[in-house]
């Protein structure tokens with residue numbers, strides 16, 4: 001019994017350090033790494049020295065809090081929609097694998113890394129950072145300012161700006177509508193559906 005507990009403790013510590021290494025490699029800010037791994041500042045500084053992480057390899061400053069990075073161009077809107085879709089799918093799978101249906105900080109961190117790595121593989125020139133993914137995942141889970149849904153006209157997956165005007169149609173349909181106005185449907189609100197379920201994210 002004691003041997004099993006010791007083994008679990010070692011496994012947990014190994015997972016924590018592996019997660020920290022992935023987060024450092026993805027240039028997550030120190031605050032994000034602390035919250036997801038529970039490592040102390042001293043532990044993280046020691047690991048960075050061991051991994052030979054230079055100052056130039058780190059992102060500094062406050063974590064992003066503005067949604068402008070997702071909504072500034074059609075390219076970033078599309079990238080953010082894909083990123084948010086992956087988050088909901090990966091997070092849903094992760095949550096169902098937990099015995100109590102609740103996701104811990106290590107699982108959330110590993111899921112964020114999985115999503116970011118998939119995103120980077122598909123969009124190697126993307127300007128979205130791992131800390132943007134943290135902000136995006138929290139936002140779409142809460143559906144407070146941004147939500148993942150489908151365009152009311154073409155049903156493409158889109159990132160809906162819940163605080164902006166004309167948010168129920170994708171950018172392409174909005175442009176088409178500007179040229180040739182579409183009839184407004186009374187149930188447009190209902191046609192935007194959510195995708196996946198959110199996970200507990202009290203960490204951020």
Ligand SMILES: [Zn+2]
Pocket residue numbers: 151152153154155156169170171172173174
């Ligand atoms: Zn559309």
